Structure formats: structure tokens, C-alpha cells
Amino acid sequence: MQEKILILDFGSQYTQLIARRVRELNVYCEIHPYNHFPQPDESVRGVILSGSPYSVRDAQAPQADLSAIKGRLPMLGVCYGAQYLSQQFGGEVRPSATREYGRAILSKVVANNPLIAGLSDRTQVWMSHGDTIVKIPENYRIIASTDTVPVAAFQIEGEQTWGIQFHPEVYHSTEGKQLLKHFVVDICGCRQQWTPDSFIESTVRELRDKIKGDKVLLGLSGGVDSSVAAELLHKAVGDQLVCIFVDMGLLRKDEFESVLKSYESMGLNVIGVRAGDKFLADLAGVTDPEKKRKIIGRDFIEVFDAEAQKLTDVKWLAQGTIYPDVIESISVNGPSATIKSHHNVGGLPEKMNLKIVEPLRLLFKDEVRRVGRQLNVPADILGRHPFPGPGLGIRILGEVTAEKVRILQEADKIFIDGLKESGLYDQVWQAGVMLLPVQSVGVMGDERTYENCVALRAVTSTDGMTADWVHLPYDFLAKVSNDIINRVKGINRVVYDISSKPPATIEWE
Missing domain, CATH: 3.40.50.620 (HUPs)
Incomplete structure (x- = not known):
């Protein structure tokens, strides 16, 4: 039977990242909504409660029935998950004096606690919360603090239940993966066999x-x-x-x-x-x-x-x-x-x-x-870049014709081949050319032209949900622009799209 970790999702933007970090440890995990999670069977070794865009103090805050898990399986509450474990069982959560967002230095209060043992005494972590835990229930023990967050991590006495106010899954928590390994491998006993x-x-x-x-x-x-x-x-x-x-x-x-x-x-x-x-x-x-x-x-x-x-x-x-x-x-x-x-x-x-x-x-x-x-x-x-299902049909803005397809195919080939020849292709998550419904005046030789404009698009991303434009070298862009205008009949202008997602999208349609 495949052993696994369950992640209860309270809607955090980081939930998928927690799953990816656990899987990088060769441990299988599944994400389930907090209100639709399955009854744990013998394959479940532990549970992680995610963060959330909500405050635990909100009337509409997500509420989960943890009776089948708490005290029976190892559990780790992250950010909202930690605040929920505190608020629901007798603690108190209030708005922070200032929003705690960004890097913080974590200090161990209980050095030998299995969740944080082996971490540096002052390790960098990433905070992202507007509330803070001001009081914990009687049987909870603080195991780590920061200069501004006294309850940065806690454990419930007599249970394998922990809460942490920071995000171990993000890059800025420098020993976050080690902390997750302590929970998943050392505490939950997962054998790291999911390869x-x-x-x-x-x-x-x-x-x-x-x-x-x-x-x-x-x-x-x-x-x-x-x-x-x-x-x-x-x-x-x-x-x-x-x-x-x-x-x-x-x-x-x-x-x-x-x-x-x-x-x-x-x-x-x-x-x-x-x-x-x-x-x-x-x-x-x-x-x-x-x-x-x-x-x-x-x-x-x-x-x-x-x-x-x-x-x-x-x-x-x-x-x-x-x-x-x-x-x-x-x-x-x-x-x-x-x-x-x-x-x-x-x-x-x-x-x-x-x-x-x-x-x-x-x-x-x-x-x-x-x-x-x-x-x-x-x-x-x-290694192929993602390509939209409707193909060039949504990279031709306006009506699609055979001639427009030909023009776009030629321009796109020059751009993609250029990325490969310059060793830039693998540094880009997705690239392509958009044929715009815009014609502009140009000069070729002694003649004036009135032809099409294309936009080059190249972005970096991990999953397409967000993306940033790639800072391609000016020399490369100059060569690609020159090659497209000289070799593709019907194009006399090339522009480069420097919009990020959000607010723009990767494709133009």
C-alpha cells in the first residue's frame, strides 16, 4: 500500500508548493479541500493543514472537523493551520500590530524538539500573515519564536501535533525543507520510496x-x-x-x-x-x-x-x-x-x-x-515549451486565414530556432509570436510598405499560474527582429511583450 501524507487545503496560494516540497522528499502526498477530505486509512502517515487567505476570526473562516486526525496521526499546522489549532482549542488569535510579511529569524526555545532539532539556532524563515497567536491553550508548548512573534512554533503536549506560524515550503525559509523532512520522515515515518x-x-x-x-x-x-x-x-x-x-x-x-x-x-x-x-x-x-x-x-x-x-x-x-x-x-x-x-x-x-x-x-x-x-x-x-490547444489560432488576433498562418509560422520558426541556437530555449518556460491586427508604415529599400506587426513573447514560470517576462539579450532580440523583417514577406515591424502575469496573460487571446 502506498504510504502518503494528506494536505488539507484551506485555500492558500502556497498549498501546491507544500505538496511539491513533500514529493521532492520522495514521499507521496495528496491535496484535499478542508471540507471534502477523506477518512484517513492505514496508508495515511500524517496530515498537514495549509495556510489560508482568511483570518480565523472571520465569520466565514474555513472550519474543519479534525476529530478523526488530531491526537491519532501526526499533524502539522502551517500559518492559518497553526492559528486554527490554537483558536479552536482554547487559544486566542488577534490582528498583528503590523502585517508580518517577509523574512524573519527563528530562534529555538526547545532545542531538542523533533520538529526543529538540527536546524540552525537562528534560521531564516518566511512570514506571511496579518494575525498572530497571542495566547495558546494550556497543554500547548512554545518551541520557537522570532523577535516579533513569540508563538512562532508550538507542540501540543502528549500529541504529535505541531503548529508553525511561518511557511517552510517557500524558498526564503532556508531550512524549510529540512523541517518538512523532520515531520514527514522522522515523525511520520515515511520511507521515501515514491520515485x-x-x-x-x-x-x-x-x-x-x-x-x-x-x-x-x-x-x-x-x-x-x-x-x-x-x-x-x-x-x-x-x-x-x-x-x-x-x-x-x-x-x-x-x-x-x-x-x-x-x-x-x-x-x-x-x-x-x-x-x-x-x-x-x-x-x-x-x-x-x-x-x-x-x-x-x-x-x-x-x-x-x-x-x-x-x-x-x-x-x-x-x-x-x-x-x-x-x-x-x-x-x-x-x-x-x-x-x-x-x-x-x-x-x-x-x-x-x-x-x-x-x-x-x-x-x-x-x-x-x-x-x-x-x-x-x-x-x-x-523539453518542449507548452503550446496552446487551439494552436496558432489564438496567436493570430482577429480572423484566421491561410496567409496569416503562413506568416506566423515563418516568424515563429525564426524566433524558436533562434532561442535554441543561442542556448536560451531551456531558460524560457514558454515562447511564441503573436500576429497583431495592426499594420504600420515601413520603408524597405526605396519603397514604402504597409505591412503587419508581430509581438514576441517569452516568459518564465513554474506552472503557468503566474509568469514573468524574460530579459532576453538586446543583441538576440535585434537579430531576431532583423531576420523576421528581412525573411518573412508581410511583416515590417517587431515588438517585444514585457508584460507579466498577472495582470496580463501569457497568450494574447
């Missing part, structure tokens, strides 16, 4: 048991998630897996051919479908971004379904869903109000009467890549 190898072994076994002799259908995109999902399924059920790769006419230049070749080298059974004419015809005259997305999504389902109908005995539809998608669908505040329609092939399972299989639904993106490396998925696929 890419162990994940592959257990997942392949589960897939074989679930699928048996049935056929599985998977829509490939050329991206990391669907490619690793395909390799896992292929390892489990071999030729029972049939993959369909649809060319919507909105892929990057020569991408259809190069990706198909990569998949063939992996030994996958892939059906390549060229359907660009259909997509472009249906997009003619459409300028609204959401309408474009819906048309692309609808056409994809129609093309995919038509190809699937040629097959027999297909019982399963595989999807490259990953753990952040799962967390989003069961979030503290309920499912997201606006999940973009292209994230998964919505509607297909019902239309084709298929059961869903999601081999990556337990993994974060960086874990998907580690599993992919273990499965020998080609490096060019594993």
Missing part, C-alpha cells in the same frame, strides 16, 4: 488491471503530458493503444511531420490526420477569441470522432490530465468558473460512450518530465 521508477511500476500494473484486453484511444498533441501518457500506456498495454494526432492547420511550421516522426521512433501506433482545410474554412470571418476556441474544439471532436469510428473494440479514452487540473476541479471554492474548453477533449467520452483513463492525474508537471525521462521519451518532446 519515478516506483510510480511507473505501480501505474503500469494498475493500467493493465483496469484496461485488460480492451483498446485505448489517445489524442496526441506533441506536448509533454500526452506524450508521457502515451508511453506509459504503451508500456502497459502495447498495441492496444491507438493514438490520433490531428493537424488542425494551426501547428508550428513542419511540426506535424517532425512530431509524427518522433512518435514513430517511440514505437507508438499513431494515426496522423491532416484536417487544416476544414478548420480554416470554419474559422473564416470569425474574430471573437472565445468563438474561435469553440470552433476549434468542436472541429477537433468531429475529426477525432470520425477517425475513431473506423476502429473497433475501443472502450477507453486516455487523457493527459495532470494533478493541478485535478486540484482545480475540486478546489476549496468549487470548480473554476471558466475552464477553457480546449484543455481536454471535452464531450468526447459521452459522444463515443467511452470510459476515461488518466495515467498522469497524480503528477505535477515537473514530475511528468521525470517520469518521461525514466521512460526514455525523446528529450526534444520532454
Whole structure:
């Protein structure tokens, strides 16, 4: 049985980061909303209570029934979690005189406490809270303080229950990972056996048991998630897996051919479908971004379904869903109000009467890549930047035409090839070119031109939720701009997008 840590999510922006830090210790953990967490079974070794944007003093503050956990399993309350453990059991929490946000120095009050033993006597931690614990219950003992926070960490006497007012999961808590290791490994007794190898072994076994002799259908995109999902399924059920790769006419230049070749080298059974004419015809005259997305999504389902109908005995539809998608669908505040329609092939399972299989639904993106490396998925696929489901259709602002696709493909290839040739590609999380609905005057030779403008976009990120623009070298930008204007007929101006997310988004539509 897979041992695990449960994280009860009270809505903190850092909850996923706690999970990632625990998993970096080769310990499996799951995030559950505070109001929908499962009854712990023998696989659960400990529980972490997350932070929250709420104050424990708010009337609408999240309330969790901890009766099945407290005193029975090791528990660690982080920030809001610590304040909740104090307030609910006889302590007192009040607003801080000033908001405690940023670096602080933690001093040990009880040096040999198992949670903080071995940490430096004055170690840097990260605070982010507007309330502070001013009184703890009688059976609670302070184990660490800072200059301004007397109750920075405590333990309940006679229980393996701790609360900490700081965030060990963030980079600025310099020994935070060590503290988490003390809790997860030393206190909870986890054996640190959850590795890419162990994940592959257990997942392949589960897939074989679930699928048996049935056929599985998977829509490939050329991206990391669907490619690793395909390799896992292929390892489990071999030729029972049939993959369909649809060319919507909105892929990057020569991408259809190069990706198909990569998949063939992996030994996958892939059906390549060229359907660009259909997509472009249906997009003619459409300028609204959401309408474009819906048309692309609808056409994809129609093309995919038509190809699937040629097959027999297909019982399963595989999807490259990953753990952040799962967390989003069961979030503290309920499912997201606006999940973009292209994230998964919505509607297909019902239309084709298929059961869903999601081999990556337990993994974060960086874990998907580690599993992919273990499965020998080609490096060019594993290192590929994220690419939007609707492809270049949402990087062409306004109406999509065959000529605009050609122009954008040429410009995009120069930019992406330039990043690779300059050794910059792997330093960027996502990059691409946007074709703007703007024409401007230019001069080429002795002639005036009135042609298109493109915007280059390059960002750094970990999960796409937030992103910052990349400070690409001026010499590199100058060369790319020059090459695009000289080599791509129809473009006479290049700009560089220096907006961060938020407030901007990564894509323009």
C-alpha cells in the first residue's frame, strides 16, 4: 500500500508548493479541500493543514472537523493551520500590530524538539500573515519564536501535533525543507520510496488491471503530458493503444511531420490526420477569441470522432490530465468558473460512450518530465515549451486565414530556432509570436510598405499560474527582429511583450 501524507487545503496560494516540497522528499502526498477530505486509512502517515487567505476570526473562516486526525496521526499546522489549532482549542488569535510579511529569524526555545532539532539556532524563515497567536491553550508548548512573534512554533503536549506560524515550503525559509523532512520522515515515518521508477511500476500494473484486453484511444498533441501518457500506456498495454494526432492547420511550421516522426521512433501506433482545410474554412470571418476556441474544439471532436469510428473494440479514452487540473476541479471554492474548453477533449467520452483513463492525474508537471525521462521519451518532446490547444489560432488576433498562418509560422520558426541556437530555449518556460491586427508604415529599400506587426513573447514560470517576462539579450532580440523583417514577406515591424502575469496573460487571446 502506498504510504502518503494528506494536505488539507484551506485555500492558500502556497498549498501546491507544500505538496511539491513533500514529493521532492520522495514521499507521496495528496491535496484535499478542508471540507471534502477523506477518512484517513492505514496508508495515511500524517496530515498537514495549509495556510489560508482568511483570518480565523472571520465569520466565514474555513472550519474543519479534525476529530478523526488530531491526537491519532501526526499533524502539522502551517500559518492559518497553526492559528486554527490554537483558536479552536482554547487559544486566542488577534490582528498583528503590523502585517508580518517577509523574512524573519527563528530562534529555538526547545532545542531538542523533533520538529526543529538540527536546524540552525537562528534560521531564516518566511512570514506571511496579518494575525498572530497571542495566547495558546494550556497543554500547548512554545518551541520557537522570532523577535516579533513569540508563538512562532508550538507542540501540543502528549500529541504529535505541531503548529508553525511561518511557511517552510517557500524558498526564503532556508531550512524549510529540512523541517518538512523532520515531520514527514522522522515523525511520520515515511520511507521515501515514491520515485519515478516506483510510480511507473505501480501505474503500469494498475493500467493493465483496469484496461485488460480492451483498446485505448489517445489524442496526441506533441506536448509533454500526452506524450508521457502515451508511453506509459504503451508500456502497459502495447498495441492496444491507438493514438490520433490531428493537424488542425494551426501547428508550428513542419511540426506535424517532425512530431509524427518522433512518435514513430517511440514505437507508438499513431494515426496522423491532416484536417487544416476544414478548420480554416470554419474559422473564416470569425474574430471573437472565445468563438474561435469553440470552433476549434468542436472541429477537433468531429475529426477525432470520425477517425475513431473506423476502429473497433475501443472502450477507453486516455487523457493527459495532470494533478493541478485535478486540484482545480475540486478546489476549496468549487470548480473554476471558466475552464477553457480546449484543455481536454471535452464531450468526447459521452459522444463515443467511452470510459476515461488518466495515467498522469497524480503528477505535477515537473514530475511528468521525470517520469518521461525514466521512460526514455525523446528529450526534444520532454523539453518542449507548452503550446496552446487551439494552436496558432489564438496567436493570430482577429480572423484566421491561410496567409496569416503562413506568416506566423515563418516568424515563429525564426524566433524558436533562434532561442535554441543561442542556448536560451531551456531558460524560457514558454515562447511564441503573436500576429497583431495592426499594420504600420515601413520603408524597405526605396519603397514604402504597409505591412503587419508581430509581438514576441517569452516568459518564465513554474506552472503557468503566474509568469514573468524574460530579459532576453538586446543583441538576440535585434537579430531576431532583423531576420523576421528581412525573411518573412508581410511583416515590417517587431515588438517585444514585457508584460507579466498577472495582470496580463501569457497568450494574447
